[in-house]
Amino acid sequence: MILNAIAEKLKRKSKDDFKGRQFEAWLIIQAVSWYLRYPLSYRDLEEMFLERGFEVDHSTINRWVLTYAPLIEKRLRRFRKPHCGSIRVDETYIKVRGKWKYLYRAIDKHGNPVDFLLTANRDLDAAKRFFNKMLKDEPLLSPGKIGTDGANTFPSTIKQSVDKGHLRPDPVHYVTKHLQQRIESDHFRVKKNMLRIGGFRSFHTARRTIAGFEAMLWLKKGFDFAETWTVREQNDLIALLFGLQKVNEA
Structure with a gap:
């Protein structure tokens, strides 16, 4: 077997x-x-x-x-199960040593986790690193539809991903609060276990522990x-x- x-x-x-x-x-x-x-x-x-x-x-x-x-x-x-071709991307906040850091996450329209990245900043470079991590190993399964919030970092990030060949040409990028509600709710599945922590003591600790939380979501699905x-x-x-x-x- x-x-x-x-x-x-x-x-x-x-x-x-x-x-x-x-x-x-x-x-x-x-x-x-x-x-x-x-x-x-x-x-x-x-x-x-x-x-x-x-x-x-x-x-x-x-x-x-x-x-x-x-x-x-x-x-x-x-x-991991391949996503369905339509994903939602969003960021949430994680407290590390008393300061807020940013967790980029993506799920598909069925709620299946796609990928994640913990970053110190919420900026263009962070968005590009997340898309690169999410897409570099699966260019043939690149999503045709991408939902995000209104952050101005995503249009140029999507364009760069197309130029690198990580996304197929002309993906549909939509900004809609309604469709983003699902991933905003999904953030709780990762953060619910952090309530007992209050905050991580170091970025290293946060990154390694959150990797385990996210992996457990893959496993449950x-x-x-x-x-x-x-x-x-x-x-x-x-x-x-x-x-x-x-x-x-x-």
Whole structure:
């Protein structure tokens, strides 16, 4: 089976992922996936594992998240479902060290996440970097319709993407508050887990943690592997990403 072949390849590739770790790999990935999926603090997870007989300090769980959340995002990226050809792009605000930073995000018209980028500024350069990240690997699947807010950075950004070949010629660019409401509502799915944080302590921490939040949204949406997509099946895929048979099993 294809998944078995993928599992064997990832098992060989990830043999050093947990080298030197005090705890078993399945427990580490379980902690990280819980943190990214549910509104739990590091201290909440510390208590939950203590109830199960595992003494894990909350600072250790924090280090696990910062290490493995970006790896989950990177390895899930290959499974993402292609967008439908019509996307919405928007920015939202994230507090880092008491200052507001900007999270560029895109979803398609069905609500499937497309991509994201955390930036220090909301300007032309940031918009161009986001479009480049979003489109550079999939020029053949470039959207024909792009919805944005009224920011004046997007028209020139779209033109540059066409010139680079990341977008097909003459994409439809529309500015409409009504159609943007869906992505504005979608921002909450990422930010709801940040309420317990209040704000990130560094840009590095924010970037790596948000990568995990976004990856979990990809995972929840599914990858067309089956008609039903349970949390257990989602955990099984995360396990495969790290060459494990199961998460939550010793």
